[in-house]
Amino acid sequence: MKPEDYQLDILVQGYPGKSVCHDGLGWSTIVLLRGGGHVALVDVGTFSHRANLLAGLQRHGLAPAEVTDVILTHSHHDHAINWVLFEKATIWLGAHEIEWAVQEPWGRTPVPELYVRELKASQQLRVIRDGDTVIPGMVALDAPGHTPGHMIFVLSGVTRDVIFTGDAAKNRVELLTRSADMTYDPAVTAASIDLMWELWRKRPDTLLVPGHDMPMVLRDGKPAYVGKREAAITSWFGDDLDTMTRFELTVGR
Secondary structure (H helix, E strand, C coil), X not given: CCCCCCEEEEEECXXXXXXXXXXXXXXXXXXXXXXXXXXXXXXXXXHHHHXXXXXXXXXXXXXXXXXXXXXXXXXXXHHHHHHHHCCCCEEEEEHHHHHHHCCCCCCCCCCCHXXXXXXXXXXXXXXXXXXXXXXXXXXXXXXXXXXXXXEEEEEECCCCEEEEEECCCCCHHHHHHCCCCCCCCHHHHHHHHHXXXXXXXXXXXXXXXXXXXXXXXXXXXEEEECCCCCCEEEECCCCCCCCCEEEECCCCC
């Protein structure tokens, strides 16, 4: 996918689900952008993403040291932990988000306490505010609700835009209902999602990339997925290591 000046690739596909018995699922979207001298990642996932993230970079002939920018929508572990893999990158995060995150009580929230403490002190960190340009053509906008300092990013192209919503709207259902599974204030979340809809409707074929779902475009005013969902679990329910049971976690739409 090529929004004019940048090549866009989904390295890890987000998933719109929750674990039933084992707490959070946390399968979040990781996007690679390349162009204009930048090799950028939008969100970088948690520990369980590392193999897929590194393999995704390798598929495109890239090593972690070649990543120039890590753009974080917010500070939760399933989006932010792997910033430590990219020692030569600039790490972009909202000014309000980092100040909020380092003050969160340890051991009680999805904020990875030690990672945000290290990031706050790191020379790699560049804090951003509403309206700031991150990489050429990409603007950060405040979108609180999921966290107080959450930001979305709009990449402007010649013919269409790309909107990266992170967890301000995690999936198609949250976009349609204008409500969210995890929010500190439903009214604040609704206002942020209204902003996304306003941006999305501005230009035909604008792509929206949520934090826990597949990319979408508007078709007849409704979100339509771009691409094919891939998600499954394999389990050892047999009598040897070679016997695996596969459970598909996809539905057609």
